Amino acid sequence: MFRAVIGQAQCVDTECAAGNVIRQCRARLAGSVPGAGLLFSSSGFDLPLLLDMTAESFPDMPLVGCTTAGQFSTALGPSLDAVCLVLFVSDTVGFGAGLGKNALADPEGAALEAAAMARMSHPETQPSLAFAFPEAMGLTPGRLVSALSASVGCPLFGGFAGGEGRDDVRQFFGREVVRGAVPVLCMFGPARAFFAVSNSWRPVGRRVRVEAVDGNRVLRIDGRAAVEFYRDTLGPHGLPATEMPLAVFGDDGRFTIRGPLDYDEEGGGIAFSDVVPEGAEVRITEATRAGIITDVDKTLGELCRSLPQGFVPDAALAxxxxxxxxxxxxxxxxxxxxxxxxxxxxxPIAGFHAYGEISPLSPGDPARFHNCTLVTVLFGDGKGEGASFPEPSVEVPAPECAADAMAMKDREIRFLKKQLARSEQLIVRLEHLRDIASGLQSRMNTELRDANLTIREKNRLLREALALAEEVQLRLLPRDNPAVPGFDIAGKSIYCDETGGDYYDYLAVPGAGPGSVAVVVGDVSGHGVASALLMTTARALLRMRASMGGAPACHVEDLNRLLTQDTAETGRFVTLFYLSMEPSPDGSQPGRMRWVRAGHDPALVYDPARREFLELAEGGVPLGIIGEVAYEEFVFEGMAGGQVVALGTDGIWEARNRNGEMFGKMRLRRIISEHADLAARKIVAAVLEELEAFRRGLPAEDDVTLVVVKVL
Incomplete structure (x- = not known):
C-alpha cells in the first residue's frame, strides 16, 4: 500500500496556517503513521516555527521541502501565501532524506553528500525514486542536477526553491532552515514514476550564435552585446525579459530554455538561469496563455494514455x-x-511554482535542469490504493483569535497588506510587459514602414525592368506586316503579363522561290518572364537556321535539337506552326502551302467559294521535349485567291467569360467567315474585339496571338 495525504492552508499567521495544515493531515491520515513528508511554503511565514510545529506533530519523520513562488494542491487549489504539507504512508515503500550543503562552492560534493545521507536508512537497497528541492540562486543548476542524478542513481524529479524575492529563498530539512543546500527525499522499494514535461515556449525570429560567455553570463550574441541584442529584438525595456527566454539548441536539434535574470547595463552582458555554451545557436522564444493551456492539456492527455496496463498512480507531484x-x-x-x-x-495532487524544474527529458535519461516548463509526475507502487481511501470531511476550525475582534481585525489588515504588496509587484511586472509590448509595437511599426519603403522601391525597379522587357519583346515581334505580292498578311500578339510566351514571325527563306513567305506562330508553355526568355531564344535560333536555307522540316528539327539542350527536365516546351506559302511562279497553277506542325493547334484555312474550313492538322510533338525527332513536312496544293488562313494560340479559343464559358473555335470560325471579304488586319481586329467583348472585362489568363494570311 502507498498513499499520500495533503494539507494546505492560507493565512498570514504561521501558527494558524501550520495548525490548520496539521489538523487536515491528521484527519486524512486516520491514525496512520507517515513515513516521510514534503513541505512547501510561502517565504513570508516564521519558517523555524513552521518546521518545529510540523516536527512536533509528526516526530521522527524525514521531512524536506522549500519555499516557493506559489503552491497548489487538491486540498485547497492554487495559492500564493500558503503552507502545503504532503505526507506519505506505505507498508511497501521505504524513505530516506539527505541534505547536501555548500552547493554554491561545490555542487558535485553537495549532491554526493545529499545522496549518501538519504541512502543511509537503506544501505543495501538502491533508491527507486527521488525528489529534490535545491536552490538555484548563484549556482550552476545544470551541474548540480547532473551530479545529483548520477549520485542517487534513480529517476529524479523536483523543483528549485522559489520565494517572494530571490533573497527569500530557503530549503527545509527536518527542523533546519537552510540556504544554498540540496535537500533530497529518496524512496526505496516498488515505487514507480511516469512523467511529462510541458514546454510551451516557441522559438521566434532567426537563429543566431552566442559569441562570448563568462560562466552563466552571456556577453555577446550575433555581433552585439547581449543586452543590445535583446533590446534590438524586443524594443526598449528596463527589467530583464524573463517572459521571453532563449531557446538553446543542441546538436540533436532539440532545445532547452534558459531565462534571463539580470542585465549588466555597464558591460552589456546578461546573467541567465544556467550556462549557455559559447558557440551555441539560440533564438528568442515566446509563449501565450492559450498556447500554454493547450500544450498542458495535450501533454497531460498523452501522459495518462502512456501509462502501462495495470499501473494506477497513488499520487501526483507537479x-x-x-x-x-x-x-x-x-x-x-x-x-x-x-x-x-x-x-x-x-x-492527491500537490506542487509548487519553482525557479527551475528537475526531470529527465525522456524515460531512461538522466535528469536535467529545465526552465519555463511544467513537470508532472504520477507515482506510487502502482496499485492505486492511495486514491481509494475515502476523503474525510475536514472542518477548518476558527483561529484562536477569532473571539478577539481586535486580533481578527489585525489579521485581516495584515492579509490585505500582503495582498496589496503582491498587487504592487504584479503592477510593476505588468508595466514591464507593457514596455516590452510597446517597444515591440514601435519596432514593428518602424520595420513595417522600412519594409514598405523597400518593397515600393523594389516594385518601382521591377516595373521599370518589366517595362523594358516588354519594350524589348515587342521589338522582337514584326514591326510591320510584310508586303508580299499575292498575299495580305496581318498579325498581333497581346500578352496577359508585361511579357509573354507567344510568338509570331515572318521569314524570308533563301531558295524558297519568288513571292514565297513563311509564317511562324509559337506558344511557350506558361507565360511571363520565363516564357518570354524561352520565346526569345526560339526566335533567334529559328531566324538563324532559316537564313541558311533548306526545307521547313530541317529548320524545325534543328531548332528542336538546340532547344532541348536548354529545356530538358525543366518541364518547359514550345509548340510551333511553321507555314510556307508558295504561289505558282507564273500564276497559271494554284499555289501551295507547306507546313510543319510541332504540337501546335492546326491552322485554319477558310475557302469562301466553298464556304468551308479546312484544318492543317498533321504534325508532330512539341519542341524541347525529345532532342532527336524527325519532323514531317506536309503540303496543301489547293491554295487559291480569296482563301483566308488563320494561325492562332489557345489564348483565343480557351478564353472564358464570367459564366465560365469558353470562347471556342466555332466562334472563331464564324467571325472569320463573316469577315472574309475584309482585309487581313480587319479580320484580326474583328476577332480580338469580339474576344474582348466576350470576356466582359475579365483579365486575360493567357497570351493571345493571331496571324491572318489572305490569298489575293
Missing part, C-alpha cells in the same frame, strides 16, 4: 515554472484544473 504563473495570470488555475480533469478521481 513543478511549474514561476514564469508560467506570471504569463498565465488569472488563468494559472486552469493549469492545475487540467491535472484534476485528466488524472483519476480522488488522486
Amino acid at each position: 513543478f511549474s515554472c514561476s514564469t508560467r504563473r506570471i504569463i498565465l495570470g488569472l488563468r494559472s488555475r486552469e493549469e492545475f484544473e487540467l491535472m484534476r480533469r485528466h488524472f483519476p478521481p480522488g488522486l
